Amino acid sequence: xxxxxxxxxxxxxxxxxxxxxxxxxxxxxxxxxxxxxxxxxxxxxxxxxxxxxxxxxxxxxxxxxxxxxxxxxxxxxxxxxxxxxxxxxxxxxxxxxxxxxxxxxxxxxxxxxxxxxxxxxxxxxxxxxxxxxxxxxxxxxxxxxxxxxxxxxxxxxxxxxxxxxxxxx
Numbered sequence: 001x002x003x004x005x006x007x008x009x010x011x012x013x014x015x016x017x018x019x020x021x022x023x024x025x026x027x028x029x030x031x032x033x034x035x036x037x038x039x040x041x042x043x044x045x046x047x048x049x050x051x052x053x054x055x056x057x058x059x060x061x062x063x064x065x066x067x068x069x070x071x072x073x074x075x076x077x078x079x080x081x082x083x084x085x086x087x088x089x090x091x092x093x094x095x096x097x098x099x100x101x102x103x104x105x106x107x108x109x110x111x112x113x114x115x116x117x118x119x120x121x122x123x124x125x126x127x128x129x130x131x132x133x134x135x136x137x138x139x140x141x142x143x144x145x146x147x148x149x150x151x152x153x154x155x156x157x158x159x160x161x162x163x164x165x166x167x168x169x
Contacts, residue, residue, distance in 0.1 A: 005053075011036065014157070015030060015044055015045065015048075017150050017157075018030045018034075019045075020149035020150045020153060023056075062114050066116055067096075067114040068116065068117075069114065069116065069117060069118060069121050069140075070112065070139070071112070071113045071115075071137045072111075072137070072138050072140070073113055073128075073135065074106065074107030074109065074134075075107060075108065075109040075110075075111075075132040075134065076133050077109075077132055083131045083132075087109065087128070087132065090128070094124060096113055096114055096115055097113050097124070107134075113125070
């Protein structure tokens, strides 16, 4: 396994928990809650940003903006390098494809598409037919679990994921 670029300690994980619950929480409030100096919090957050662990990003609920149809799509190519290049190019330039991955498993590629309605979703998927040998899609009907950084961070802390903090160069 590749060595991570940043090895968090328990304080790092607790800082991330606080910030995941409320991205706008002041360092002073985190410091008071964790009983450490505010400068320590600022330094840790800056270190995590410099190492790419922590990124400032907003979360948009696309369904509230009218993009209410979401689909997870799997694709296989098996058609040759030229079609693979076309597939990659289409995935990269199509803005309604919000995530895309090369995978190991039943599908070579896996991606998420958002759109306003089924016909528009079909319009996004149609260009895949000539450049894929197998295309499968599953339309999201309801969400069972929402991605939650806080829950995962707490799990990692409880599992003892954090190690003795190493010097960061």
